[in-house]
Amino acid sequence: MNIEFRKFSEFHRGIIYQLLKDGYSFDSRYERDWITNWKEADEFFYDNLQIADECGFITTLNNTPIGFICWDPRHIPEYIEIGHNCIVTKYKGNDFGKKQLQEAVKRMTNKNVKKIIVTTDEQLVPAQKNYESVGFKFIQKRESEWNQEYAGKLMDYEMKL
Numbered sequence: 001m002n003i004e005f006r007k008f009s010e011f012h013r014g015i016i017y018q019l020l021k022d023g024y025s026f027d028s029r030y031e032r033d034w035i036t037n038w039k040e041a042d043e044f045f046y047d048n049l050q051i052a053d054e055c056g057f058i059t060t061l062n063n064t065p066i067g068f069i070c071w072d073p074r075h076i077p078e079y080i081e082i083g084h085n086c087i088v089t090k091y092k093g094n095d096f097g098k099k100q101l102q103e104a105v106k107r108m109t110n111k112n113v114k115k116i117i118v119t120t121d122e123q124l125v126p127a128q129k130n131y132e133s134v135g136f137k138f139i140q141k142r143e144s145e146w147n148q149e150y151a152g153k154l155m156d157y158e159m160k161l
Contacts, residue, residue, distance in 0.1 A: 003096065004060045005103050008045055008052035011065060015058065016042035016084070019068050023086030029150050041084060045070070057107075059087070059100045066091040069104045073111065079158075080108045082118040085127075097130050105134060109161055116159045122152025131157045 020038045024030035045052035056070030067087035071080050082104070087097045108116050118136065120127040121144070132138070136157040144154045
């Protein structure tokens with residue numbers, strides 16, 4: 001198995017949306033509530049490939065895209081915030097998400113930033129465990145304005161560097 005972390009510019013417009021749609025396919029309410037955001041993220045990155053290639057990557061296994069992660073660097077040196085982070089359904093549970101996250105943390109650490117922050121949903125326990133497994137610390141739970149009826153509260157994590 002050959003895992004690689006590749007630039008967004010090596011893939012076609014629409015890949016971000018496709019990966020997110022598959023990664024959250026376990027509950028159709030995610031797509032219902034997030035479809036506009038996912039499409040906007042895809043459009044933004046493919047309209048600004050220089051930003052995309054600097055602030056994220058697509059994870060491939062034997063040249064097949066299996067996930068991606070991206071981050072927002074606008075608050076450096078105080079922090080970088082992880083944005084979307086997903087692995088498609090077929091490849092979940094095989095440590096690909098952890099490898100993807102470790103690579104992203106390594107890249108962000110090279111940016112002379114004080115901390116990395118991320119927020120996930122209360123019901124996404126595998127995501128919480130993934131963040132904790134690479135050194136993120138739970139900070140707080142807070143109310144969600146979007147999807148609390150099925151996703152629970154928001155869970156904030158940080159990693160001080």
